Amino acid sequence: MYPLHREREQPIYSARAHVFQIDPATKRNWLPASKHAATVSFFYDANRSVYRIISVGGTKAIINSTITPNMTFTKTSQKFGQWADSRANTVYGLGFSTEQHLQQFAEQFREVKEAARLAREKSQERYELANPALNIAAPQFSNELSEECHSPPLLTVNGPGEEKLFRSKSAEVELTVEKERVKKMLSEGSMCEINLEAELFTLQDSNAKLVAALQEANSSVAQWKQQLAEYQEETDRLREQVAELEAQLGHPAAAHADSEELSRSLEELETLLSIKEQEIHSLQSKTTDVGQLEREREEAIHRLKDLERRNTELEGQVQSAEKTLASSRDERGKAEVEVQHIIQALDVKICDLNDLRQSLAKLMDK
Structure with a gap:
């Protein structure tokens, strides 16, 4: 993975999402890469003609994925999508807040993937133009690469009596580089198959x-x-x-x-x-x-x-x-008790008044 160089890489698109990575032990469970939603951005390196997805959580990069034409961004639900990175040997997952944000990210991924494909084709065309001797041998590459099928032509530098053969060092170096590139492409293809199987297990x-x-x-x-x-x-x-x-x-x-x-x-x-x-x-x-x-x-x-x-x-x-x-x-x-006291007092008063009335009546009779 290339480090992030701010002076030569320019951000293309950014979005907020929860970042997950596939469990390297089981290749099935998702492990959260950050506690909160992080900023996920597409970057373009003009010097290398490389597109990358980068996300930084705290002080470390939780996503540093170089986009290649064989990558595929898969939407597994209304708000979740994932893609496999064979170079990083992992599968990244993103959980968005809305379905619209997921759709925008998927469209941007397709555009960047197409741009990466065009950039690779242009680089291959420039390489073939710079190395015309490889144009004939390039289509003959297969999974069973051997030293015999990449042997450069032999040159006779002396007369008929002395046939000393020399291998062209520059052609040998160029063919070695081309062979390594083809092996790398084949290894990426096998890794894609493994990642697709891991994605299937993850979906299940x-x-x-x-x-x-x-x-x-x-x-x-x-x-x-x-x-x-x-x-x-x-x-x-x-x-x-x-x-x-x-x-x-x-x-x-x-x-x-x-x-x-x-x-x-x-x-x-x-x-x-x-x-x-x-x-x-x-x-x-x-x-x-x-x-x-x-x-x-x-x-x-x-x-x-x-x-x-x-x-x-x-x-x-x-x-x-x-x-x-x-x-x-x-x-x-309490109120009832007080009323009883008042009633008793009134009874006493009534008795006193009755006695007084009887006394007055007796006085009047006399």
Whole structure:
């Protein structure tokens, strides 16, 4: 891999994506190359006529891939694509935020791949023009290269009596270079076959993971429905308790406010249930990558925790209402005791007044 030279390489296109690399041990699982989304850019080296894809995460290059005409960028899902790099002996994967970004990157990859092919053809034409002696032998290359099929012509430099043969050193060097280039092309072809097989295993593993994730999501949805039914029963019980408190306290305004709050909480729970059902349908209707399913599962867990927290708050409100009812009962008991005292005092006063009336009546009779 060439190092990145800012002074001679110019960026062509850049995009933000999550970068992954194939696990070198299993050739099936994806390993994240960075914790967050990174900038992935196409660069062009004018001196070498080479196109590269480069991405830097922190202080190291997580992608440094030279584009060749035999590379292929494959979209494995709506937001994920990958390509194999035989020189780096790995497979790169990119996860984009939207399908549009993935489509733009794939189109740019095809354009750069075509440009790399044209650049290679031009370089081969210039090489053949500079080395005309290779134009005849070049089409005869095959997988079984041998020294005999690349032997240069023999030259007779002395007379008929002395036939000393000399091999042209320049032609030998040129043929050695050409042979190495052909071997390299053949090795790249075999590496492409290996990478295609690795991509097939990766797709099968991803499909299995997606099926497992969907099954887990379906089981989680059943649990959510059961918990929601329990929450609804708890809400009904809380409503009955609030109605009883309203009847005992004789404060319909406060009870009505608590009832409205409980109604709003119930509506929120029903809204969350409908949202969950929509998420279930979306999961069943489309196939997403494993990372996205895990993120959506974490979000659902967070929402479930929010529901539990709301239920705890409702229980706290019921406990506070019960405390208010108990305090109201205590105040009512105290008021009844005071009324009894007043009634007793009034009875005493009435008896005194009755005695006074009888005394007055006796005085009037006398």
